[in-house]
Amino acid sequence: MSAAEGPLVVGVDTSTQSTKALVVDAATGEVVASGQAPHTVTSGTGRESDPRQWWDALCEALRQCGEPAHEAAAVSIGGQQHGLVTLDDRGEPVRPALLWNDVRSAPQARRLVEELGGAKVWADRTGSVPAASFTVTKWAWLAEHEPAAVRATRAVRLPHDYLTERLTGQGTTDRGDASGTGWWASGSEAYDEEILARVGLDPALLPRVVGPGEVAGTVRDSHDLPFSKGTLVAAGTGDNAAAALGLGLHPGTPVMSLGTSGTVYAVSRRRPADPTGTVAGFADARGDWLPLACTLNCTLAVDRVAALLGLDREAVEPGTGVTLLPYLDGERTPDLPNASGLLHGLRHDTTAGQLLQAAYDGAVHALLGALDRVLDKDADPSAPLLLIGGGARGTAWQQTVRRLSGRPVRIPEAKELVALGAAAQAAGLLTGEDPAAVARRWDTARGPVLDAVRRDEETLARISGVLSDAAPLLERSPESRQGR
Numbered sequence: 001m002s003a004a005e006g007p008l009v010v011g012v013d014t015s016t017q018s019t020k021a022l023v024v025d026a027a028t029g030e031v032v033a034s035g036q037a038p039h040t041v042t043s044g045t046g047r048e049s050d051p052r053q054w055w056d057a058l059c060e061a062l063r064q065c066g067e068p069a070h071e072a073a074a075v076s077i078g079g080q081q082h083g084l085v086t087l088d089d090r091g092e093p094v095r096p097a098l099l100w101n102d103v104r105s106a107p108q109a110r111r112l113v114e115e116l117g118g119a120k121v122w123a124d125r126t127g128s129v130p131a132a133s134f135t136v137t138k139w140a141w142l143a144e145h146e147p148a149a150v151r152a153t154r155a156v157r158l159p160h161d162y163l164t165e166r167l168t169g170q171g172t173t174d175r176g177d178a179s180g181t182g183w184w185a186s187g188s189e190a191y192d193e194e195i196l197a198r199v200g201l202d203p204a205l206l207p208r209v210v211g212p213g214e215v216a217g218t219v220r221d222s223h224d225l226p227f228s229k230g231t232l233v234a235a236g237t238g239d240n241a242a243a244a245l246g247l248g249l250h251p252g253t254p255v256m257s258l259g260t261s262g263t264v265y266a267v268s269r270r271r272p273a274d275p276t277g278t279v280a281g282f283a284d285a286r287g288d289w290l291p292l293a294c295t296l297n298c299t300l301a302v303d304r305v306a307a308l309l310g311l312d313r314e315a316v317e318p319g320t321g322v323t324l325l326p327y328l329d330g331e332r333t334p335d336l337p338n339a340s341g342l343l344h345g346l347r348h349d350t351t352a353g354q355l356l357q358a359a360y361d362g363a364v365h366a367l368l369g370a371l372d373r374v375l376d377k378d379a380d381p382s383a384p385l386l387l388i389g390g391g392a393r394g395t396a397w398q399q400t401v402r403r404l405s406g407r408p409v410r411i412p413e414a415k416e417l418v419a420l421g422a423a424a425q426a427a428g429l430l431t432g433e434d435p436a437a438v439a440r441r442w443d444t445a446r447g448p449v450l451d452a453v454r455r456d457e458e459t460l461a462r463i464s465g466v467l468s469d470a471a472p473l474l475e476r477s478p479e480s481r482q483g484r
C-alpha cells in the first residue's frame with residue numbers, strides 16, 4: 001500500500017505526441033507516480049494516428065506508474081480535441097483517426113459554413129465557425145473521399161471517448177469535447193440534428209453526453225490494465241478543458257498553452273459566439289464556457305526552425321527587422337489553412353539566432369492577436385497570464401510571451417496540467433467536489449510570476465504588417481504554384 005493520505009486517482013492526457021498518466025493522491029494532489037509513451041502521427045498534408053496506438057500508449061504509461069496505479073479508485077481521460085475516430089461493428093477503427101491538425105478538410109469547412117447560412121449562423125448555433133480542425137468537416141471530407149469508410153462506420157468517437165469506451169464498454173463523451181465537433185448546439189446543449197443530417201451522420205452513431213460530475217461507467221475488465229474491475233471512470237474531456245480544470249481556473253484568468261498546438265483561453269460565464277471564427281466557443285467540463293483560439297504551429301514549428309538552423313532551441317538573439325511567420329502546417333489562427341512558412345526582412349547581418357527569435361515571435365504573435373477576443377470585456381488586463389504546456393519550460397518561450405504580451409506571466413510548477421485536470425475530475429467523483437475546487441485545494445497553479453515588461457508594440461505591428469501584406473501568398477499553398 002502507498003503512504004498516500006487519501007484515495008489514489010489516475011488522470012490521463014492522450015495528446016497529439018504522447019500519452020501521459022499520473023497517479024495522484026486525491027487528498028493532497030501529490031503526484032505519486034507517472035508514465036509517458038509516445039504516439040506516431042503521419043506527416044505530409046494529412047495528420048493521422050491509429051487509435052489502437054493510443055490504447056497501447058495508455059497501457060504502457062500506466063505500466064510505468066507501477067504499483068500505485070493498481071490502487072486507483074477512479075480514473076479519467078483528457079485528450080486532444082476534434083479527432084475523428086470511426087469504429088466498425090466490432091469496435092475496431094475503420095481507418096486511422098483524422099487529427100485536429102489535419103487541414104485537408106478546409107474546402108469542406110468553407111462549404112459547410114456557406115451552406116448553413118454563413119459564419120454568424122454557425123457561431124450562434126454551435127458557438128464556433130468550423131475550420132478544418134472541427135470533426136464535422138473531417139466527416140464531410142471522409143464522406144467525399146472515402147465513402148466506403150463512412151458506410152463501414154458504426155460509431156463515431158473523439159480521441160478521449162475512444163479510450164474511455166475501451167475502459168468502460170460504454171460510448172460516452174462530455175460537453176467540453178462535444179463542443180469541438182461542430183455538431184453540438186451550444187444553446188440547447190444537444191446534438192444538432194440538422195447539421196448531422198446535412199453531413200449524413202446518423203445521431204445513433206454518436207456517444208451519450210455525460211453531464212459534469214456524472215460517472216461515465218466502470219472499468220469492465222482488468223485485461224492489460226492495472227485497474228480492478230468496477231473502478232470508477234469519469235467523463236473525461238478535451239485537453240484544453242482538462243487543463244482548465246487542472247488549473248482550477250476562475251473566470252477571466254487567461255491561459256496560454258504551448259504544445260503541438262498553441263492555445264489561449266479563459267473560463268467565461270457567457271456562452272461565446274464569435275462570428276469572425278477566431279475564437280471557438282467551447283464548453284468547459286463543468287457547466288461554464290471556454291472561449292479559445294488555437295494555432296497549428298507552436299512548439300514543433302519553432303523546434304523545426306531551430307533544427308534547420310542547427311541551433312539549440314534556446315539559442316535566440318534579439319533581432320530588429322526580420323519577420324518569420326512559422327505557418328509550416330498551414331494555419332488556423334489566422335485562418336490560412338493553405339499557408340506555409342514565410343520569411344521577410346533578411347539582411348547580410350541577420351544572425352541565425354535572430355531568425356530563431358523571429359520564429360518564436362511569429363508563433364506568439366498569432367496567439368496574442370486572439371487573446372483580447374478570448375477575454376470578456378471586463379477581464380482585468382493586468383492579471384497574470386498562466387503559461388502551460390511543454391513550451392512553458394523553455395526560457396525563450398517565457399521571455400517571448402512576456403515581452404510581446406506586456407503582462408505578468410505565471411508559470412505553474414505542475415507540469416502535466418491536462419492529466420492533473422483529469423485526475424481532479426476523477427477525484428471529484430469520489431468526494432462529490434467540483435473538480436476545479438479540487439485543483440485549487442491541490443494548489444496546482446502555484447508557480448513563479450515573471451513581472452510585466454513594456455509590451456514590444458513595434459515587433460507586434462511589424463508582424464501584423466507583413467501578415468496583411470503577404471495575404472495573397474499565404475492564402476495559396478506553395479504546391480499549387482508549382483507549374484504555373
Ligand SMILES: Nc1ncnc2c1ncn2[C@@H]1O[C@H](COP(=O)(O)OP(=O)(O)O)[C@@H](O)[C@H]1O
Pocket residue numbers: 015016017018258259260261299300303313389390391392393394395397
Ligand atoms: N524545456 C523545454 N523548452 C522548450 N520546449 C519544450 C521543452 N520541453 C518540451 N518542449 C516542447 O514541448 C512540446 C510538447 O509539449 P506538450 O504540451 O507535451 O505537447 P502535446 O500535449 O501537444 O503533445 C514539444 O514539442 C517540445 O518542443
Ligand SMILES: O=C(CO)[C@@H](O)[C@H](O)COP(=O)(O)O
Pocket residue numbers: 015016017079080081082100133180238239240259260261262263280294
Ligand atoms: O485543436 C485544438 C484545440 O481546439 C488543440 O489544442 C488540440 O486539442 C490538440 O492539443 P495538443 O495535443 O497540442 O495538446
